[in-house]
Amino acid sequence: MNKRRVSKGRLPVALVLPAVVGLAFLLVPLVGLLARTQWADLPSRLFSAEVGEALQLSLVCASVATVVCVVLGVPLAWLLARGDLPGRRFIRALVTVPLVLPPVVGGVALLLVLGRRGPVGELLDGWFGISLPFTTAGVVVAEAFVAMPFLVISVEGALRAADHRLEEAAATLGASRWLTFRRVTLPSVMPGVVAGTVLCWARALGEFGATITFAGNFPGKTTTMPLAVYLALESDPQAAIVLSVVLLTVSVAVLASLRERWVAG
Amino acid sequence: MTLDALLQVDRAGLDLPLTVNPGEVVALLGPNGAGKTTALRTLAGLLPLRDGHIRLGDQPWDQPPRTFLAPQRRTVGVMFQDYLLFDHMSVLENVAFGLRARGTSRSEARSTALTWLLTVGVAEYALSRPRSLSGGQAQRVALARALATTPDVLLLDEPLAALDAATRHRVRTELARHLRDFPGHTVLVTHDPLDAMVLADRLVILEDGKVTQTGSPRDVAQHPRTDYIAHLVGLNLLHGNANGTAVILDNGNHLTLAAPAQGQVHVAFSPVSVSLSPVESTAPNTWRASVTGVEQHAHTTRVHLDNTVFADLPPTTVATLDFTKPLWASINPSDLRAY
Structure with missing residues (x-):
């Protein structure tokens, strides 16, 4: 084969120009962020008390929220994919609402229900003395609320794509539905579960709107990385840049880990 | 303990009575879409x-609307x-x-599983992943997996269909041996007459969800009652009304038998016994035929006549015939089998 390029005519300017502008629009801010970073004092700032605190809080809250999402979301995905529920399509539509809802609205909704005066919050307070708003636990709740749909949609998609006849084979071998789920279904959709978990964790880590609305902004307690970035921008721009670079790094790492499944092709 | 079933399902219009004795292998043979796999799924x-019943001995498995x-x-x-x-x-x-x-x-x-893998001859792959196995090996593993729980009822869905031709004939004899050793009830589904004949004690022919014929492989092969089976076993089949040695076929033509028969009959004959000649003769069972198709089989040429009968001729004979000119087909009465 020769390497001669088959001429299909010139690329139309009407397409190329907006495309290049669009690409620049997406990349220039990130490049700018990296350009403004003072790399020399990055390590010292990274390990400073407030950055470390926010970073640690973010990692812990996002991880706990992800665990909550996996424990509740995988069964929910199974029910949607396999449960033969009446109104299954409607329930699936409801699950995706938090996906498109402005996170601030989600935070307000959580506050109304789980707040001390809210119907559920009142019960939690009265029976267990638990109050979620403006606590670290509240951060986890806000993050889980926003991130869970990512996991459910991803796992449900994997379940639908999986060969359900394998489950039939397991049933004819004497396996109960629970055993079939654990030993046959779950292992066969594991890549989907992993992808959903990573996506869910990344979404939880970046959560801002619902968190600040529901959990407030108390350093050491509810100030996660995105909130710290927002705060620091006014008082200490260099700290904001460092925090942003950390979040950017995490995002790129997530993207790289999902590359096989999401970006390839 | 007998497996006794009347399988009625809306899908494929299935309506199939089925009885299988212990140690017996019954093959459901039929064209694609006849409802064979549907029948197997109801048993599993x-x-x-929708209606009917499945009972193993006195244990009901499915009996709408209650059980x-x-x-x-189920022990399947x-x-x-x-x-x-x-x-x-x-x-x-x-x-x-x-x-x-x-x-x-x-x-x-694990030890029982290993014993089964030894029995079917793939023990050396015990620790391999199924993906790494060849078709024949995977087939054996699937058989071992189905037999390992010592089921009362063994159900095989097209057990050899996924194999290539070379593997197939070797695995077929092997499978026949395992099925002979299996003391339970076996129902196997296939569209391949050879699989059915080699593996089964009894054939149930299923067409459009209904049973069109049942019997031993030998009986079905010799006395096909539908065009589908006749085609499968490679025979010509005509239907008509006999009065002594004279038969009036459903299409209006006449045939002469060697042995007398009475009433509605099926007339079967081998395509080898049909001869073609450019010269008209007065021998019985001679008719003017038009050729509607020609295809080459291994060592014979199959000539389709009037879309109803086919004749298998040696290529040397075909070379002497001119299909554009009038031809006369004939069959010796002693080659006809009426039943």
Whole structure:
């Protein structure tokens, strides 16, 4: 084969120009962020008390929220994919609402229900003395609320794509539905579960709107990385840049880990 | 203990009475879409009956509208058409899965599974992944997995269809041996007459959800009653009304038999016994035929006549015939079998 390029005519300017502008629009801010970073004092700032605190809080809250999402979301995905529920399509539509809802609205909704005066919050307070708003636990709740749909949609998609006849084979071998789920279904959709978990964790880590609305902004307690970035921008721009670079790094790492499944092709 | 079933399902219009004795192998033979796999799924419990019943001995498995035993509670072993082995488990774990699910301890399940792998001759792949096996090996593993729980009823869905021709004939004889050793009830589904003849004690021919013929492989092969079976076993089949040695066919033509018969008859004859000649003769069973198709089989040429009969001729004879000119076909009365 020769390497001669088959001429299909010139690329139309009407397409190329907006495309290049669009690409620049997406990349220039990130490049700018990296350009403004003072790399020399990055390590010292990274390990400073407030950055470390926010970073640690973010990692812990996002991880706990992800665990909550996996424990509740995988069964929910199974029910949607396999449960033969009446109104299954409607329930699936409801699950995706938090996906498109402005996170601030989600935070307000959580506050109304789980707040001390809210119907559920009142019960939690009265029976267990638990109050979620403006606590670290509240951060986890806000993050889980926003991130869970990512996991459910991803796992449900994997379940639908999986060969359900394998489950039939397991049933004819004497396996109960629970055993079939654990030993046959779950292992066969594991890549989907992993992808959903990573996506869910990344979404939880970046959560801002619902968190600040529901959990407030108390350093050491509810100030996660995105909130710290927002705060620091006014008082200490260099700290904001460092925090942003950390979040950017995490995002790129997530993207790289999902590359096989999401970006390839 | 007999497996006694009347399988009625809306899908494919299935209406199939079926009785299988212990140790017996029954083959459901029929064209694609006849409802064979649907029948198998109802026996396995993967599809509920609309009407009818499935009973094993005195235990009801499915009896609408009251009883329905879930698949995991039936003592069945199923070998699926594409085997459906669990890819994330080793071969050994696949075979042990049914035993574990039914409460056998891990070590006992593994040793039983290994014994089965030895029986079917793939023990050396015990720790391999199913994905790495060849078609023939995977087929054996699937059989071992279905048999490991010592089911009362063994269901095989097109057990050889996924194999290439070379592997197929070797695995077929092997499978026949395993089925002979199996003391339970076996129902196998196939569209391949050879598989059915070699593996089964009794054939049930299923067309459009209904039974069109049943009997031993030998009986079905010699006395086909529908065009589908006649075609499968390579015979010409005509239908008519006999009065002594004279038969008036449903299409209005006449035939002469060597042995007298009475009433509605099927007339079967081998395509080899049909001869073609450019010269008209006065011998009985001679008619003017037009050629509607010609195809080459291994060592003979198959000539389709009037879309109803085909004749197998040696290529040397075909070379002397001119298909554009009038031809006369004839059959010796002694080559006709009426029943």
